[in-house]
Amino acid sequence: MSDGGKQSGVDNESSSSTKKKQKGGDDFGRSVSRIAVAQICESVGFQSSQRSVLDTLADVTIRYICSLGKSAHYYANISGRTECNPYDVIQGLEELAGSAQGFSGASDDNRCLSSSGVVRDISQFASTAEEVPFPRVIPRFPVVRTLKTTPSFAQMGKTPAGKHIPDWLPAFPDPHTYVHTPVWNERNTDPRADKLEQARQRRRAESSLLSLQQRIACYGAAVSVPSDNANDSKGKQVAENNPFLVPPLPYDSKQVSGVAIPKYDIAKKRFSVLETFAPAIEAAKAGALECRAIERRSLPSKRAPVHFRIGVDKKSISVPLSSGVLGNKSDSWFLRDDQKDDKKRRAEMILKEAMENPQELIQL
Amino acid sequence: MNSSNEGRHDDEAALTEFLSSLMDYTPTIPDELVEHYLGKSGFQCPDLRLTRLVAVATQKFITEIASDALQHCKARLSAPVKDKSKQPKEKRLVLTMDDLSRALREFASRNLGAFELLIGLTMLVIFQFVSAYGVNLKHPDYFADSPLTGMDPSSREE
DSSP: OEEOOOOOOHHHHHHHHHHHHHTGGGHHHHHHHHHHHHHHHHHHTOSEEOHHHHHHHHHHHHHHHHHHHHHHHHHHHHTTOSSOOHHHHHHHHHHTTSSTTOOTTTTOTTOOSTTOHHHHHHHHHHHHSOOOOOSSOOOOSSOOOOOOOOOBHHHHTOOOSSTTSOTTSBOOOOGGGTOOOOOOOOOOOOHHHHHHHHHHHHHHHHHHHHHHHHHHHHHHSOSSSOTTOHHHHHHHHHHHHSGGGOOOOOTTTOOOOOOOOOOOOTTOOOOBHHHHHHHHHHHHHHOTTTOSTTTTTOOOTTSOOOEEOOSSOSSOOOEEOSGGGGGSOGGGSSSOTTSOHHHHHHHHHHHHHHHHOSSSOOBO | OHHHHHHHHHHHHHHHHHHHHHTTSOOSSOHHHHHHHHHHTTOOOOOHHHHHHHHHHHHHHHHHHHHHHHHHHHHHHTSOOSOTTSOOOOOOOEEOHHHHHHHHHHHHHHOOSHHHHHHHHHHHIIIIIHHTTTOOOSSOOOOTTSTTTTSOGGGOOO
16 A cells, blocks of 8 residues: 555644654564554555545554553453453454444343353354455564673672672672773883984984995996995996986086986995995095095086985985085085984994095995 | 353363464564564563463554544535535545544543543544644644645545
8 A cells, every 4th residue: 555645734734743753662563553553554545645644543543452451451450360361352342332233232230241242243243254464574572682690709609708698699890890000101211221222213214324325326437436335337338328317517517507417226236335435535635625635526516406305204304415515515415404412423424434444445 | 059050161272272273373562562562561471372461452442443434534525515616526535634533532432431531532632632722623734835734634645
């Protein structure tokens, strides 16, 4: 049976809404009875219905059931019983005037309940009406949930804390639920170890930075590399093959603005810091532009330094990488000015070590 | 006396037979629902046949009301068309509030038992008390959310 759907009036809406507010907890029973009522209406002959009508009829049904139960219970109580009989129900039905036209024998004072007209009417109805069972399986409701009670002392196997407490009483809650224990930080902080670790990590970062610088500087200064270094000859070959890595012109010959593009070479492993830093060291000492010894290794210093980022840290160590950097000051040779001062200090220390101990080659 | 005793036995036999026959008949109103509301009102009985009896009685009651409303609806549908230009009415049988209220009112007027007063009051409260607040409820109110609004209420089936 399809549902007409529309509310037929403001009154129904308001009354049904107030009903809903009043009996909000009984929604399940109400919806079940609405389904049953709709089925009854369909069996009577209706093809569709308004929603408010179904609600009203469901309400009427529920009232009828409650009223019948109440009167049957009343008759049982009057007879001195708590459980109801079929006769109690029949009497209740009679009280409700089971059929619209009353029932036969109502005026008879000494009537017997068994031959009550109500019963006959109902039996007649049951025999003639077609059976329309409820479409869905309904669980017993309301669902009764067993309460989880606190176990007693005896159930938990504990003896109560005092002799005055019997063991059939519920047990006390566990001490961890009410005792607040302070939570200590288990980690031992060793400031010395932390500093050592920090220094070690910095050194590692710097060493990797240096190696990168060497690789780039090696490719940048292509021709004027000492021949005793076998690795550099490889760089020279690379420079010859690559038009971008042509040997730089000597100073004052031509102003060029090309920047060396480094090629990543995994094979390069060992460098000597001294040899790599030698130009920088000499530049620092003598001044890069005037010194002829490093002319060949250096490009004109007027080139703009190329900055690129190494790594993905927020603190980007952006490094000026063109060979023109050789002309710059040593303390900003591979560090930006906004780095920490101690990093600069460490870099200077490395340079100093390299300068003071030329024999001691720091193999990286 | 004897005849009445025999009659009583017959009646009781008939009653018992009827009650047992109830177990074969499945009422439309489910047992769980009936048991829930009977339990709410204090009705205590472990016997399933009694709950079936209550369910069948309720079904009979609702069927009567619904059939009354159906008669009203059919009477309205078969009424002669006053306006020739109007289109023939829909033959669909819709249970409307009008029909139901009329059926319930007739039911309440026929029976003066406590329950009928209750039912009658239900409808009276809905229609008349609210009219005391100034809402005219002879016909359903005007809703602007349907293409059928504004048309004649009798032809407005849904």
